[in-house]
Amino acid sequence: MLKWNKYSIRRQLISVFIIVHVIFLLFLIFYYNYSLRQSYLGQVEDSLYHQALLIRENISADNFQFSNIDQWAREVGGKIEKRITIINRDGQVIADSVFSVEEMDNHLGRPEIQAVLTGERSGKDIRQSGTLNIDMYYLVVPVNNESFSGFIRLAESLEDIDAVLNTNIKNNISFFIIILILYLFLIWKITSNIINPLSQITDQVRKMANGNLQEEIRLRANANEIDTLARAFNFMAQQLKTKIEQVSAERNRAEAILTNMVDGLLVTDKNLMIKLVNPAARKMFSLQDKEFLGKSIIEVFRYHEIEDNFMKAMEENKLFTAELQIPGEPNKILKSNFVAINNERGQVIGALAVLALIIYYVFSQGMAVINWEFLTGMPRMGMSEGGILPAILGTFYLVVGAVFFAAPLGVLAAIYLTEYAKQGKLVKIIRIGVNNLAGVPSVVFGLFGLAIFVKLFGFGVSILSGSATLAIVILPTIIRAAEEALLAVPAEYRSASLALGATRWQTIKKVTLPAAMPGILTGIILGIGRVAGETAPIMFTAATFFTMRLPSSIFSEVMALPYHIYALVTTGTMPHKQVPLAFGTAVVLLALVLMINLFAIVLRIRFDKKVKR
The missing domain is CATH 3.30.450.20 (PAS domain)
Structure with a gap:
């Protein structure tokens, strides 16, 4: 795993941008090609079905066994450019437009014929032909005349469809490369707007550290967070000058802090x-x-x-x-x-x-301040009194929002990596990217959310920006847990489902995903435990220092329990009142995370019981 701390923030931001962009575009390419393939297959099915009905109308049960039926099948198959197979009620092939019937085995066990035997109007299956060694789409309709007589099966090669899809994939990759180049240029411009002012601030802060408190950081005309940071440093320099002149008073203050x-x-x-x-x-x-x-x-x-x-x-x-x-x-x-x-x-x-x-000390100090007013009231008197209801609701909304975004995307990515993607260099690169994303410092995610969701998308400092940023934080955890859970599902489950005629997606949706759900929920639980206590990602994207209003929409800024704890212990002038409130807030945060985790654990147990049935 890369050591992110030795790289610049610009490089870390670009890496995060590229990883998220690649994952998103790969998903779009996969979804587009999958939808296109399903559309083509639907057209093939309709064509085969109507052609089979026309053939059935021109053949009756009385002449079903006529001597030149094989020659007739070859002629008709040549005209419609489809493979025609005529099968009697016992599964024995009596005519085929491509192969000699003597070389063909009994077809009664074929999935498409089994589907007709169960009462379906037609049976269908996609598999590799044992005689032609190519992927074929098979469709069967029954031939009825008072009593059951047999089956007519039409088959069409999928080589043309696969060729079209491969061409589309190549075109998509070319388009992807062009978009990636443009995206890199955009990322460079965005990061420059963030990093360059920060570098200027850093140079000036070094001068301040060397004792030059007279020169201030030059402010730009903008009023964004970086300019706010510059103003904060200028204010800090003025404060330091004042503090230096009050050394004796500071000694008393230091003694009070120790106490x-x-x-x-x-x-x-x-x-x-x-x-x-x-x-x-x-x-x-x-x-x-x-x-x-x-x-x-x-x-x-x-x-x-x-x-x-x-x-x-x-x-x-x-x-x-x-x-x-x-x-x-x-x-x-x-x-x-x-x-x-x-x-x-x-x-x-x-x-x-x-x-x-x-833990013991946290609970012993925090339980003393917890009461009904503390849990349901609004903060007042500079947050030295009152309750933390806005922070509780804000944390809950941020955690639920993060899971809402990350869980579906993480599970879909895991399904692609385990069920559809060919295990090659590309998949290895994606997995390395996901693992490296899990090691990115939280503050980098915060800056990423600031640049993209707050600034580029225009969501502002809001629940939506904070939830989306936290979703990226837990996305690698959910992807890895879901991938391991899907890989742990026995291969026999998939084989049995496919043998019964289910498509790959039906197998994933009805068999694989329910069996893997306990492990997927475990990954979500781990993600909740991480994001509930994160401060850096929401500091730039969602959290506000103080508010008297409850959030009214996803675009509202909110208080959050982790940031509230940070604010209580680092700011203010009444530590004897604020510190106990910080402990109480920590206890509430632990309790909130515990309740959310318990809810997820109950869901996991229920899914586990369903799987064991």
């Missing part, structure tokens, strides 16, 4: 003597205020694993992650990040650890 951190923080010197333990860490380990200052880690915590991790951080002088179990409390597991502290000369002078309880 209100939801994660635990431990700081030691190089001798493992405790220098700082914030309130969250004291609560995790049930420590009393001030009893730990100036003491060693092992003396306070009596837990050798913590001491070993601090020593490892200082010895290796790099960040690493470990999971710690609080002694005496097996249900509390800490996800801990350890890192050494260096002075200006690069010497290790201590270490710090950031500790966070996994």
Whole structure:
């Protein structure tokens, strides 16, 4: 799999554009040729059926067995340019316009004859002729005269139809290449409009990072998101100037942040003597205020694993992650990040650890704020009070919309790859593209959605743009899961269906797809679990920071639970009110994803039971 991070955003965007475009055009080519073939086959069927009726009207049961019937069949077959086979009621061939009847076996078991025996007005089948070794379209009508007498079968070669279709495919491929070239030019222009301003912003930000806060980023006349980003950087520079002048006030603010951190923080010197333990860490380990200052880690915590991790951080002088179990409390597991502290000369002078309880801490903090008003109310007071109903509905609409777009397209792509496509280089390239698409960073999908759905298609920042972007995010997951599920269906199922006279599409629709549905739903469940918590793709395409209105259409911008959590913990001036709301929102997000997954799991179980019957 390609390492996308080492490529530029322009190249990543172009890759995503090309992959989606190729998949879409291949599907159109397949669908067009499939529809054209079905149309041709319908015309062949009508022609054969009416010719068979005319032949039946000119032959009666009394002369069905006349001695020169074989010569008669050859003459008529030559005139209408069709193969005629006359079969008696026992399946024995008594005349054929192409082959000698002595060389032909009993035809009673042929699918087209079996269809007539079950009461159909005519029987039909498409298969390779065992005598001519070419694909033929067979159609049979019965000959009746008081009692059943036999069958008249007409057959026509499909070589001409296949030749026309092959020519169409070549023409479609030529058209596809032309469209792809034009598309590449369009992509280059679109990405240039995005990347070039970003490059200018990057250069200016580097100057800001070097201390040049006086020079501002030059703004264009446009009012799009990139210009908004430039204004944000200019505003940031002004804010930094103000903050630099208020160092003492910032020190107090930093202390307040440490006090209100939801994660635990431990700081030691190089001798493992405790220098700082914030309130969250004291609560995790049930420590009393001030009893730990100036003491060693092992003396306070009596837990050798913590001491070993601090020593490892200082010895290796790099960040690493470990999971710690609080002694005496097996249900509390800490996800801990350890890192050494260096002075200006690069010497290790201590270490710090950031500790966070996994799941348990989220639920313990979040359940305290969840009530009926929180679930059904509107946000107010700068989102420091009120409820999250707009965010709940927004997340639900985005997830359902993403599944609505991605599920059909993913299943159709999997059907094409497993049932119709020849397993060659093209299919391998498509599969590589799908796998690489699954590894694209979420922010790239967000920029892709911004360029295509928000700007090019004119959907704006809306539910439709966000759902379409999230659909592309989960499309590779659904394609791979559906493909594996279809491949897992036993080949005997398909063979049995085809032997009974079903067409390939009927076999897929009635046999293969229902049998693979549990596995397909598994892929959809995995996709839901991913997109429900995505923030970057919807940040540019659907989510809004704050709204007092519920969405009224698919073109409305919405609040979303992941973005709402991000906004609560990164903005605002009342962290003591906003942080608990963020935990409550996280619990609701987990519950919403769980409910959607449970619904999909119930559907999967029902399909599984149907298959086992």
